[in-house]
Amino acid sequence: MPNVLVLSFEGFSFSSRQLYQQLLPKLLSRASVHESLTIQDALNYILTGWPTVILVTDPVITSEDEDSQRLLLAVADLTKHGCTTILMGFFAAVVTDRLNVIFKEYFDLRWRVAEYTSQDTSLLTPDENLIRTSSLVPSFYPKALFLGRVPAAQTIYVGSSGNSMTAYAAYARVGLGKLGYVGDVNFGEEPERLILAMCHLDRPEDSLQTTEDMES
Template identity: 75%
Template sequence: MPNVLVLSFEGFSFSSRQLYEQLLPKLLSRAVVHESQSFQDASSYITSGWPSIILVTDPVITFEEKNNLELLQAVADYTKQGCTTILMGLFAAAVEYPRLDTIFREYFDLRWRAGEYTRHDIHLLTLEESMIRSQSLAHSFRAKALFLSRVPAAQMVYVVSMGVAMSAYGAFARVGLGKLGYVGDVNFTEEPERLILAMCHLDRPEDDYADPELIEQRPMD
């Protein structure tokens, strides 16, 4: 079974279901899950090579303090070695935008940038099957989120048109040998739960929509 390391440093315990109602039970039935609420514990698990997936539930590792920066570097390095890391939960709601831009660029070699914090109707785009299964994902819904700009079309999962540009509610990219996912939702509803599971490759056929709609074709980058 995959090993999932959950980083929760701001007091909103993932294990108490304060973030998502159904995500934890599904993860526990499909993976081994450990929640770290201290830097020392998180660093120990990463150094040991234990996690195959890291869920970052708040922006604490982005703070410009020594211990935070060391853990951020460890997460970035470990991701590039083959781990799947997902920024989710309270992350988008509380992260500082200029700092997020710097982290995407300097730690993960991505051109993603923080965009507009707003509410929009969003729709699903298709990703290659090796990146994410789309069968279990909602095809469109209304969401309040921190959207990303400058995301290449091939890395977009959910999008909204903002003028002539497309902004990403969800993004997923290869980073070295691993993958980095971003979920911009600031609420904790079923749709982001499904997206997180799909990014973890822990969604199952029983999670699929019974009556799938036509998914819009991906625009050219």
Template identity: 75%
Template sequence: MPNVLILSLEGFSFSARSLFQQLLPKLLSRAAVHESLTIQDALNYILTGWPTIILITDAVITGEDKDSQRLLHAVADYTKHGCTTVMMGLFAGEAEPDLLNHIFSKDFGLLWRVSEYTSYDTHLLSPDENLIRTSSLVASFSPKAVFLRRVPTAQTVYVASSSSSNVAYATYARVGLGKLGYIGDVNFGEEPERLILAMCHLDRPEDYLQETEEVEA
């Protein structure tokens, strides 16, 4: 069973806020879950090699203070050694763009850069199925999000449908032996919830849209 470490470092519990309707119940039924409310607790779990998945729910890890930097470096190193890390929840709306750009480049070796906070119609691309399954993901929707630019097509999960706006709503890339996911959504709808589970490889056949459509038919 996978071990999921949730980083909720702003002084309140992300899971207790019920921001996503089904995310926590599904995580609890499919993985061992621990939520860290302090940087030291998060470091303890990471340094002992416990998590296989890390969910970063707020932007504390992007801070320039010593403790935040220590945690960031631990997460980046641990990700490169095989962990799946996903930036989600409140993260995109709170992260300062210049700091986030620096983290993408320096800590994860990625070209990704913050583009803009806006709404676009987006559509699902067809990434490598070994990287992320798309069976449970909607084909298109219109989120309000912090979009990224300079994302290679192979690392783009959802892209703006406008031909003049080659920006990504959700990205997913191999980083060393691990994977880093980013979801720019600032709301907590069904679409990002499905995407979080897919990025964590915790989606299940009962989530697949094809099966739902077949039952309804």
């Protein structure tokens, strides 16, 4: 069974279900889940190699104080050694442009913060070995912090802003692991489905495809 570590440091408890109504019950039925409310507790779990998935629900790991830096290094190292790390929840709502540096220096990605906006967003067709898309809605209109400079192969949902394409959600291989980003600042069904798929915890019963779709 996968081990999911949830990082919730800024006075918010993921287990109170203020974010996504159905995400926690689904996670609990499909994985072992631990929520860390302090950096030291998170480090204790990460340094033992316990998590197979880390959900980062706020931007504390992007702060420049010593404890946050230690945590960021530990998260990046475990990700490169096979963990799946997903930036989600309140992360995009309050993160700063320091995120650009973190993408580049800690995860070797050229992703950059683009714009905070609402726009039509469509599902791309990524490599099915990277993420399954049968449970994901084909399009919707979110409010999100979109990213630029995300290659098409790493873009899960794309929005269109002027002459450039921006990513609502990005997902990439980082070493032996994966890094996911969900820019949504609201907590509806669409990002909930996406997070489960990024965790590889989506199930056939979550599928939105009909039998006809799958046979065509």
